[in-house]
Amino acid sequence: MSRETDRTRHELLALRCRRGEPAALTELVRxxxxxxxxxxxxxxxxxxxxWQVLQEVWLAVLSRIDGLREPRCLPQWLYTIARNTLMSHLRGRYAERERAAAEAPEPIDEDDPLARWTDAEQVYAGLARLPPVDREVLTLCFLDDLSIAEIAEVLAIPPGTVKSRLFKARRALRAVLEGAE
Incomplete structure (x- = not known):
């Protein structure tokens, strides 16, 4: 299916959801x-x-679907809500870690890296070892197949920044995967 067909399908689904059609909301979630x-x-x-974070995402999506200004941008809108919910969750988790650390102080190539490693579990394990910024941009680009412009919209950063983050993240993933061999 072409991107234009997908955008039209997304737009129709978003409009049906905004009208409150139960079948459309079910289709959106499915x-x-x-x-x-x-x-x-x-x-x-x-x-x-x-799963807990995703549940929060769906609560936000269903409560804000009426506010979706551009129904054709449904994917970017959904990923933006997911990202914002995720970042709020991570900020809370990091704040919790900081409080715990304060209470108990501790002692002081350009080839696509995913193409070389065919074992998906190895790639996922490598992704898990990357910082969240790198993991996020690689996931959106390679695994969720968003364009540079769409990623820029989701992350609210310029496309050039997306490209530089992708370059850095690819190198970091390659280093992690090569170190695991």
Whole structure:
């Protein structure tokens, strides 16, 4: 299916959801839950935690669907909500870690890296070892198949920044994967 056909299909689904059609809301969840879970799961190590975050994402999506200004941009809108929810969750988790650390102080190539490693589990394990910024951009680009412009919209950064983050993240993933061999 072409991108234009997908955009039209997304637009119609978003408009039906805004009208409050129960079948449309069911279709929205059925269609997008696997993709959004995949994105969230790549960003979080714990599967149960990922499901909890995804539940928060769906609450936000269903409560804000009326505010979707550009129905054709449904994918970017969904990923933006997922990202914002995820970042809020991670900020809370990091703040919790900081409080715990304060209480108990501790002692002081350009080839696509995914093409070389065909074992998906090895790639996913490598992704889990990357910083969230690198993991996020690689997941959106390679695993969720968003364009540079779409990623820029989701992350609210310029396309040039997306390209530079992709370059850095590819190198980091390659280093992690080569170190695991």
């Amino acid at each position: 269609t997008w839950e696997p993709r959004l879970f995949f994105y969230v799961r790549r960003m979080l190590v714990d599967e149960e935690e990922a």
